[in-house]
Amino acid sequence: MSLTMHTNALSNSHLPTLFLSTNDIAAVVRARGLGPVIAGVAACIEQDFLRWGDFDKSARVANHSKDGVIELMPVSDDTTYSVKYVNGHPKNHLRHLPTVMAFGWLSRVDTGAPTLVSELTLTTAIRTAAMSCLVAKHLARPNSRTMAIIGNGAQSEFQCMGFAHVMGITHFRLFDVDAAASHKLAAHLQAAGLQATLCRDAGHACEGADIVTTVTADKTNALVIQPGMLGAGTHLNAVGGDCPGKTEIHPEVLANGRVFVEFEPQTRIEGDIQRMASDFAVTELWRVFNGTATGRSNNTEITVFDSVGFALEDYSALRYMGQAAHDLDLGQPLALIPALADPKNLFALVEDAGAGHAPALVAGVASGLQSGLSNRLGHPLSHGLTTGS
Ligand SMILES: NC(=O)c1ccc[n+]([C@@H]2O[C@H](COP(=O)([O-])OP(=O)(O)OC[C@H]3O[C@@H](n4cnc5c(N)ncnc54)[C@H](O)[C@@H]3O)[C@@H](O)[C@H]2O)c1
Numbered sequence: 001m002s003l004t005m006h007t008n009a010l011s012n013s014h015l016p017t018l019f020l021s022t023n024d025i026a027a028v029v030r031a032r033g034l035g036p037v038i039a040g041v042a043a044c045i046e047q048d049f050l051r052w053g054d055f056d057k058s059a060r061v062a063n064h065s066k067d068g069v070i071e072l073m074p075v076s077d078d079t080t081y082s083v084k085y086v087n088g089h090p091k092n093h094l095r096h097l098p099t100v101m102a103f104g105w106l107s108r109v110d111t112g113a114p115t116l117v118s119e120l121t122l123t124t125a126i127r128t129a130a131m132s133c134l135v136a137k138h139l140a141r142p143n144s145r146t147m148a149i150i151g152n153g154a155q156s157e158f159q160c161m162g163f164a165h166v167m168g169i170t171h172f173r174l175f176d177v178d179a180a181a182s183h184k185l186a187a188h189l190q191a192a193g194l195q196a197t198l199c200r201d202a203g204h205a206c207e208g209a210d211i212v213t214t215v216t217a218d219k220t221n222a223l224v225i226q227p228g229m230l231g232a233g234t235h236l237n238a239v240g241g242d243c244p245g246k247t248e249i250h251p252e253v254l255a256n257g258r259v260f261v262e263f264e265p266q267t268r269i270e271g272d273i274q275r276m277a278s279d280f281a282v283t284e285l286w287r288v289f290n291g292t293a294t295g296r297s298n299n300t301e302i303t304v305f306d307s308v309g310f311a312l313e314d315y316s317a318l319r320y321m322g323q324a325a326h327d328l329d330l331g332q333p334l335a336l337i338p339a340l341a342d343p344k345n346l347f348a349l350v351e352d353a354g355a356g357h358a359p360a361l362v363a364g365v366a367s368g369l370q371s372g373l374s375n376r377l378g379h380p381l382s383h384g385l386t387t388g389s
Pocket of ligand 1: 099100150153155156175176178224239241309
């Protein structure tokens with residue numbers, strides 16, 4: 001599907017906003033298959049990274065708290081603005097909530113009108129797998145067949161299915177500190193016809209692996225991958241270290257590999273390289289994609305993708321899902337922004353159309369209900385106070 005087709009479908013009308021629920025995104029996956037959807041999102045990400053200079057980019061805005069982080073991730077080009085709200089709370093499973101939850105939207109830059117509002121929890125797992133696979137296609141050895149996957153939670157199936165489809169990985173070596181999570185992942189992989197081996201620890205999982213994916217959730221400087229664990233020529237796809245004070249890779253492993261990043265200013269703050277000197281050498285991936293920087297230079301070097309998740313990947317995923325919803329006739333119109341006959345007459349929305357006059361300044365005055373409450377509070381009630389009391 002061409003870039004032009006995606007862009008046109010999103011910018012032909014201003015309103016109403018299209019809403020895509022988690023069920024709609026699941027319907028896209030059921031209609032097309034998870035592998036092709038991940039590959040499709042990866043193609044969109046690559047197209048957009050090849051236009052790197054067109055985008056207004058910034059590191060995401062993060063609000064940290066004791067148990068997690070809430071982040072806003074904006075990016076725009078001259079036609080479309082995209083933003084994602086996403087959290088990361090590793091203990092959320094104790095409250096029956098996912099660690100990562102997200103939603104976001106696309107707006108037209110020429111008017112600011114939001115064209116698409118979508119769930120992004122499922123879509124984030126898809127786009128993160130898509131980015132991992134795209135990077136591995138450029139950096140991993142092409143004959144890779146075995147992948148270790150350390151951290152077997154919500155993201156893990158998407159990573160594995162993506163690598164199976166895009167990279168031809170057939171054998172997965174699983175480790176999680178929670179054995180139940182590994183059993184869940186193994187069952188899903190086996191049902192998809194893939195081989196899964198349960199491993200006793202992270203070192204055991206890395207044995208014989210061509211690619212190692214770390215996708216753990218723990219708000220600490222963990223040392224999931226330690227010196228000596230990776231064989232020569234391994235590609236390390238380090239996904240779980242994505243916040244200040246939340247890392248997975250021993251600094252010596254980073255020092256002995258070549259490290260690739262999405263958007264350097266953000267990864268310096270959030271990635272595993274936060275533990276390295278500020279001049280530690282990294283390569284931005286858009287340069288590898290467009291051929292101006294070297295990727296893997298031989299079959300023995302260790303390549304590291306220090307993934308943190310960049311706003312442009314969500315822009316790409318949103319435009320893929322927007323186009324898919326259009327093609328498959330999914331989604332609902334969302335009355336988020338008022339459609340007005342006279343855009344200067346916002347007041348028309350609150351006029352009583354039947355009575356043909358403006359609403360009462362104070363709700364319920366006519367019935368005498370509010371006047372009693374107002375007397376007790378000592379001031380007139382606004383609508384806000386009424387609903388909040
Ligand atoms: N880089 C990105 O773009 C990106 C995108 C999405 C999620 N993430 C990150 O990926 C991580 C996983 O997300 P999720 O939604 O799968 O979370 P999750 O909570 O569903 O799963 C995480 C798993 O990691 C396991 N774990 C924790 N510490 C471990 C350790 N030391 N060794 C082995 N296993 C360990 C947990 O038991 C859990 O099963 C999170 O840290 C999240 O912030 C990154």
